[in-house]
Amino acid sequence: MLKNCVKMIVKHHVKGWNEFEALVTKLETEKKPINVFFSGDKDESGKSWCPYCNQAYPVITKVVETAPPESHFITVEIDRPFWKDLENPFRKDTRTHLVFLPTLLRWKGAQRLDGSQAANPDLVEMLFEDED
Amino acid sequence: MSVLSFVKRSAGIACRTVTIQHRKSLNNIRLTSIRLFSSNGESFEYDLVVIGGGSGGLACAKEAVQFGKKVAVLDFVKPSPQGTKWGLGGTCVNVGCIPKKLMHQASLLGEAIHDSQAYGWEFENPQSVKNNWSKLVESVQNHIKSVNWVTRVDLRDKKVEYINGLGYFKDVHNVVAILKNKTERVLNAKHVVIAVGGRPRFPDIPGAIEHGISSDDIFSLDREPGKTLVVGAGYIGLECAGFLKGLGYDATILVRSIVLRGFDQQMAEVVKASMEEKGVHIKMGTKPKSIEKLEDGRLLVKYAFNDKPDEVITDTFNTVLFAIGRNALVEDLQLKSAGVEVIDGKIDVDRNSKTNVDNIYAVGDVLYKKPELTPVAINAGRIIARHLFNDSDEIMDYDDVATTVFSPLEYGCVGLSEEVATERYGADNIEVYHAYYKPTEFFVPQRSVRYCYLKAVALREGDQRVVGLHFIGPVAGEIIQGFAVALKSGLTMKVLKTTVGIHPTVAEEFTRLLITKRSGLDPTPATCCS
Known part of the structure; x- marks a missing residue:
């Protein structure tokens, strides 16, 4: 048990595109799987402006605890005006190409869940466990 | 829960x-x-x-x-014998329809880039435009x-x-x-x-399994195909040779007997001719005998014409792709x-x-x-x-299934070939309407319209029920799908002729079919709009 705790998945939390891009560029060099949860940012009460993100958040938070240890998990919070701009880099960058919030994806992989899928524990589990 | x-x-x-x-x-x-x-x-x-x-x-x-x-x-x-494997979803998704259509599209885009200059697009060094195979494979594989x-x-x-x-x-x-x-x-x-x-099946000749590839491998090939020999002229062989040529590789097809077995043979001949016009080398009546790997990595292929089996012809290729059946x-x-x-x-x-x-x-x-x-x-x-x-008594209807060969100039068809219709109803009881046509958008870049051809096979009596439709030209698949619905709904030549076309499209050519083969009149159009 103790060993498991030590070898836990490495969690990161960033806000906005610039912080995210800087972090992911750094982590990429480690060649470990990187799973990213893109979600709406939260107010003081811990609620996001994005309703599906609120549904997905507890599901993903729980599954992350059992995810393969040799990986990174990044939570990216995006504020509403930024997201609503259809030209924002989360939507436009070919590496992210987001259409929905929330989106849970494997960085540079085919694995991607969006909208209500990200709140389905079966699917979230499958994404974290999937080997490239 | x-x-x-x-x-x-x-x-x-x-x-x-x-x-x-x-x-x-x-x-x-x-x-x-x-x-x-x-x-x-x-x-x-x-x-x-x-x-x-x-x-x-x-x-x-x-x-x-x-x-x-x-x-x-x-x-x-x-x-595969070459070690290619893939994920869930079967042939179509992984090594069939999907990657094939994407590579076909890549090949058509190459033509479009060329055509675009006549339409006023300017770019530096048009001659240096080339396809990057590894980028294409990466995009295709990412989609898969x-x-x-x-x-x-x-x-x-x-x-x-x-x-x-x-x-x-x-x-x-x-x-x-x-x-x-x-x-x-x-x-x-x-x-x-x-x-x-x-x-895919491999032939029992020396070197086939060791050095040959098939449609299982081509869509994820980790090197440029280069000069390629395609063995087999079913739709898979034609499509592969077609897109490889369109992507800029020299392509040769060895055909044992006929092209597109099972399809209307007149249409098959037109498809073949259109591919030859695009520069695909087609060797009719040939069979490969052996493949050896040369020291420089190229493949030495020995083949012969069926009627002169002892006169061995040799040629070297970078890739040999077998498409002889499954x-x-x-x-x-x-x-x-x-x-x-x-x-x-x-x-x-x-x-x-x-x-x-x-x-x-x-x-x-x-x-x-x-x-x-x-x-x-x-x-x-x-x-x-x-x-x-669900206690359903529905049964699968295998009749009149439309299909399309994604050769560079596509061939779409639904219903009977002319030969099957002739056999089933007798030559005296069918009427074949046909026409060559000129797609409007081909004129400006001076693309060849020589092989843009279509025909309708109908019964001769009464309103002339249509039993087969055949179309060679751009976006044949998109066109034949709609006409397949019409054919399954009992389309007659009378209805087809009273249907008003959409101008200028290539699909409207079906509504303009007036010349019967029996009349012996020239099926080549004089002008586009009258």
Whole structure:
């Protein structure tokens, strides 16, 4: 048990595109799987402006605890005006190409869940466990 | 919670849940195993086990769970002789229709870049425009991987159990899955659907398996194909040679006897001629004899014309691609254990898609004398599920299935070829309308219109019911799909002639068909708009 705790998945939390891009560029060099949860940012009460993100958040938070240890998990919070701009880099960058919030994806992989899928524990589990 | 809802649904369809065993599988796919009891007291672990996760098998499995059934799908890809393997989804998604269409599109875009200059587009060094093979392969493979993923999400979401294992029959109700780690898992099933599909065949000549590739390999080839020899002139061979040429590679096709066997032969000749015009070398009446690898890595191919078998011709290629036919994957199934009969390496089924064994059905490319087409398999697969689990008496209609060959100039058709119509109704009883046409958008870049040709095969009497439509030209698939609906709805030449076209399109040419072959008049148009 103790060993498991030590070898836990490495969690990161960033806000906005610039912080995210800087972090992911750094982590990429480690060649470990990187799973990213893109979600709406939260107010003081811990609620996001994005309703599906609120549904997905507890599901993903729980599954992350059992995810393969040799990986990174990044939570990216995006504020509403930024997201609503259809030209924002989360939507436009070919590496992210987001259409929905929330989106849970494997960085540079085919694995991607969006909208209500990200709140389905079966699917979230499958994404974290999937080997490239 | 999911268990509860599953039990509820099961109860609704007269199956009683008796035991719930907890068994945490490796992938956590399903935490519970529920035994199902049929009305006569026989018990089964699964209502349905599908062997093969391609178009037909997946369609059947997904339809079956809609009726609250417990379903597992087995899928396993044995690597090709060159070591190529892929994920869930079968031939179409991984090594068939999808990558083929994407590479065809890549090839058409090359033509479009060339044409665009006549339309005023300017770019530096037009002559240096070239396709980057590894970028193309990467894009194609990324798309395939995302389809593989979405397929798995869909299965998990719909509660179809996916097992990455090679299936074989232990007996009529027990299918064994050989898993990746070589362990075996027995799946006890009330019904079994065989949907294993097929794989490319290699000829029995020296060097074929060692040095040749097939459509299994081309879409993920980790090097440029270079100068390529395609052996075989069915639609796969023509399509591969066509897109390779369009991407800038020298392409040669060895044709044993005829091009596009099974298709209208007049149209096949036009397709062939249009490919030759684009620079594909086509060697009719030839057979390869051997392939050797040279020190520089190139392949030395020896071939001969059928009528001069002793005059060996040699040529060197970077790639040799075999497209001489496909074998159904019945070998690994151990069909004897279940008593399923095999005819010519394939499985025959009745009108309900049932094999000679009562609880075993088959679908897709494994079938004897059925069209090997994804939409056919999908339709048949769904119908099997509805027949088994929803008392449906619907049967699969294999007539008038439209299809398209994605040669550089596409060929789409539906219904009968001229020769089959002639044979069935007699030459005196059919009327063939035909025309060459000139796509408006071909004029500006001065593209060849020589092989833009279409014909309608109709009965001669009365309103002249249309029994076959054939079209060679751009976007043939898009065009023939709509006309297929018309043909299936009983289209007549009278209706076709009174239909007003959309101008300027290529599809409107079907509404302008006035010249019969019997009249002997020139089917070449004078102008475009009168």
